[in-house]
Amino acid sequence: MTTERVNPPELSPPTGFSHAVVATGSRVVFLAGQTALDGDGKVVGETLPEQFERALTNLLTALTAVGGTPSDLARVTVYTTDVTAYRTHAPQLGSIWRQLAGRDYPAMAVVGIVRLWDEQALVELDGFAVLGDRPGPRAART
Structure with missing residues (x-):
């Protein structure tokens, strides 16, 4: 799988996302929306950064289960109940992203x-990834 992040100079410089991602590979993985649910189905974390970290961890866990890595993410959509709080915490959320997913940013949108x-x-975070021909680990399938 190869990805190319494209950020045209005519557009505002991206911060924490890429304007376009060109991905080539043989497997497209659609990742369901993930919130801050723990293994028992309970929302954990009181603050937006705490919940963002758990939701991103859950998204990456699903991606890893099919053999993907954060750099395979082509698109992520963030849904938030408070855009103002999201903007206020953006530096901390960016730090969490870099810690868990690195600096290969997918195309992204934040929706209130x-x-x-x-x-x-x-x-809540959802997205899709494009993986190469490498086989994924066998995960529980239902």
Whole structure:
């Protein structure tokens, strides 16, 4: 799999995302929305950064289960119930992203919403990745 991050000079310089990602590979993985749910299905974390870290960890866990890595992410959408808080915490959220996923940013969007399925959830991440021909680990399938 190869990815090329494209950031045209005519556009505003991206911070924490890429304007376009060109990905070539043989496997496309669609990642379901992940919130800050723990293994028991309970939302953990009181603050947006705490929930963002858990939601991103959950997204990356699903990606790893199919043999992907953070650099395989082509697109991520962030849904938040408080865009103002997201902007306020953006430096901390960026630090969390770099710690867990590195600096190969996918194409991204942040969308403000009224609420999420779990009322305590403040943020949800979904996305898709493009993987090469390497086989993924056998994960539990239901």
